[in-house]
Amino acid sequence: MNVLITGANRGLGYELAAESIRRGHHVVALVRDEAASEQLQASLHVQSLNEQQITIMLADVRDEEAIQVAAQQLKADGLKLDCIMNSAAVLLGRQTAIEALDMEDMQLSFDVNLFGPIRVIKHMIGLLADEEGSIINISSEAGSIHHAYAGDYPYSLSKCALNLLSEQLKRMLSGKGVYVWSIHPGWMRTDMGGSAAPLSPQQSAVGIINIMERKVAIETNFSFIDYRGEAMDI
Numbered sequence: 524m525n526v527l528i529t530g531a532n533r534g535l536g537y538e539l540a541a542e543s544i545r546r547g548h549h550v551v552a553l554v555r556d557e558a559a560s561e562q563l564q565a566s567l568h569v570q571s572l573n574e575q576q577i578t579i580m581l582a583d584v585r586d587e588e589a590i591q592v593a594a595q596q597l598k599a600d601g602l603k604l605d606c607i608m609n610s611a612a613v614l615l616g617r618q619t620a621i622e623a624l625d626m627e628d629m630q631l632s633f634d635v636n637l638f639g640p641i642r643v644i645k646h647m648i649g650l651l652a653d654e655e656g657s658i659i660n661i662s663s664e665a666g667s668i669h670h671a672y673a674g675d676y677p678y679s680l681s682k683c684a685l686n687l688l689s690e691q692l693k694r695m696l697s698g699k700g701v702y703v704w705s706i707h708p709g710w711m712r713t714d715m716g717g718s719a720a721p722l723s724p725q726q727s728a729v730g731i732i733n734i735m736e737r738k739v740a741i742e743t744n745f746s747f748i749d750y751r752g753e754a755m756d757i
Contacts, residue, residue, distance in 0.1 A: 530611030584639030630679035
């Protein structure tokens, strides 16, 4: 498979790329700048992963022109994508009262967490295989309306909107054999999740790649699931 992954230089994004490479897939990694590219290459080298199985492209998810250029290059190279995986995200304004909320945190969160995936899908969907293809948006339980809680407004609201985007795309693509999932990856030990989290990003990545490979029987009418393929409350 050819798997496009955003935010592939660290955290869950890196583990998704690494697990894909271990399983013999080719990864197209969209990273935001040269420093992120170097970080990704260094991690691959440390783990002795085959760097021939990855194509690194500089394209910040906030930069639509850069994403469009990357899509045009992939098309010129004759590459078809089997999966578009949106992993890049920011977590800002944690546990901030509404009265103290910084609207710049809100704007940046939506720009990266929602508009970023929209930009990527907008320009990359023409490269997606009609049969057995998939779009995977890395979401969060924080995006559940049923389990809404006070605080974390930038992250929760942007992830909730991402879940609706996934649902819309699922309906649009249901007749083409393309799967669309909005996946809660679990509480992980990453820069975002913190050291107290019970789950490693490697464990989450294994489950998500299993879902991408359609090795998991998923029973739900909606696109919102966790990394094990179990239904999440909308």
